Amino acid sequence: MNKQKRKLLKGSYDLYIINACNLNCKGCSVLDYKGKVTIGLMTLQDVKDIVANLNRLCVTVQELKILGGEPTLHKQFNDIVTYLRTQKGLYKKLTLVTNGLNFTPSVIETTKLFDNVIMSVYPNMPIDEKIVHSGLHEHLKKYVDIEYWPQNMFEQYGEGKQNTAEENWNACWQKDNCLTLTNEGLYHCTISMNEKSDLCSYENLEDVVSYVERDTPLDMCKKCPWPPKMENWSSLKPEVDSKNYKKGVELINAVEILYAKDTINHNDVRRGKRIRYGNRS
Ligand SMILES: C[S@@+](CC[C@H](N)C(=O)[O-])C[C@H]1O[C@@H](n2cnc3c(N)ncnc32)[C@H](O)[C@@H]1O
Ligand code: SF4
Numbered sequence: 001m002n003k004q005k006r007k008l009l010k011g012s013y014d015l016y017i018i019n020a021c022n023l024n025c026k027g028c029s030v031l032d033y034k035g036k037v038t039i040g041l042m043t044l045q046d047v048k049d050i051v052a053n054l055n056r057l058c059v060t061v062q063e064l065k066i067l068g069g070e071p072t073l074h075k076q077f078n079d080i081v082t083y084l085r086t087q088k089g090l091y092k093k094l095t096l097v098t099n100g101l102n103f104t105p106s107v108i109e110t111t112k113l114f115d116n117v118i119m120s121v122y123p124n125m126p127i128d129e130k131i132v133h134s135g136l137h138e139h140l141k142k143y144v145d146i147e148y149w150p151q152n153m154f155e156q157y158g159e160g161k162q163n164t165a166e167e168n169w170n171a172c173w174q175k176d177n178c179l180t181l182t183n184e185g186l187y188h189c190t191i192s193m194n195e196k197s198d199l200c201s202y203e204n205l206e207d208v209v210s211y212v213e214r215d216t217p218l219d220m221c222k223k224c225p226w227p228p229k230m231e232n233w234s235s236l237k238p239e240v241d242s243k244n245y246k247k248g249v250e251l252i253n254a255v256e257i258l259y260a261k262d263t264i265n266h267n268d269v270r271r272g273k274r275i276r277y278g279n280r281s
């Protein structure tokens with residue numbers, strides 16, 4: 001069969017599947033952007049529609065990131081990820097970005113379907129330590145690469161020293177790392193997506209490739225100070241977040257990795273680790 005070669009689109013592409021979260025970070029790029037929520041709730045069908053556009057264009061993205069809001073809270077989280085796993089040529093690497101506070105047994109199984117997991121670690125919420133201590137890190141790392149991102153400082157979008165569009169564009173890390181896939185088309189960064197500026201439709205391959213590979217600023221770069229002002233991370237609802245952190249830790253602590261005991265003497269039995277869930281006393 002004459003298979004068409006897929007065009008590789010460099011960079012990391014974000015898919016915001018849910019606009020709800022168990023934390024309330026002040027200045028969250030999509031749930032508190034200038035005080036507003038800028039993303040919606042995607043259904044599995046929305047994801048399939050976006051994938052159909054990328055398949056029609058015959059492109060492969062270097063990295064596809066699944067995020068939100070907190071993506072693991074999506075009711076169709078498993079369906080979406082299982083479906084994306086069937087789309088072999090669509091991406092080189094499939095990544096989950098999560099705050100790690102919803103590791104139910106089902107979310108753990110779905111997490112294993114990714115290539116890479118990025119866990120954001122917020123001040124006074126050391127989920128990295130909890131995940132390592134519980135054995136969950138050791139278990140997950142057999143299936144996925146894990147990165148912990150300490151997020152002590154938050155960018156204040158729209159605030160910062162006003163530079164030229166070129167200076168902003170040249171200094172900006174978002175343009176290659178936060179390209180955003182939406183139902184209406186592709187944005188080069190979270191800010192242009194938030195402001196609905198500089199959209200590139202999925203109409204034809206040439207336009208998409210030149211949009212992705214451009215070396216000139218977006219219209220939005222004129223108004224977007226980069227680098228933005230930084231502030232210490234804080235919560236809009238500290239009491240709610242502290243309660244949800246405790247719940248997240250309870251879920252993590254409920255995971256118990258059992259090392260199979262060497263009681264069977266058949267050489268052909270592969271001994272490994274299995275995972276058990278339940279409350280620790
Ligand atoms: C929008 S969150 C979604 C995934 C998940 N809820 C989490 O927190 O990891 C994706 C990433 O963007 C980061 N982020 C959001 N707003 C930010 C800001 N204003 N400055 C710096 N990083 C931000 C988060 O810390 C997280 O690493
Ligand atoms: S955890 Fe914080 S950064 Fe991530 S989506 Fe929720 S509010 Fe935004």
Ligand code: SF4
Binds near residue numbers: 189191
């Ligand atoms: S608008 Fe320009 S400077 Fe601002 S985040 Fe996007 S690419 Fe970067």
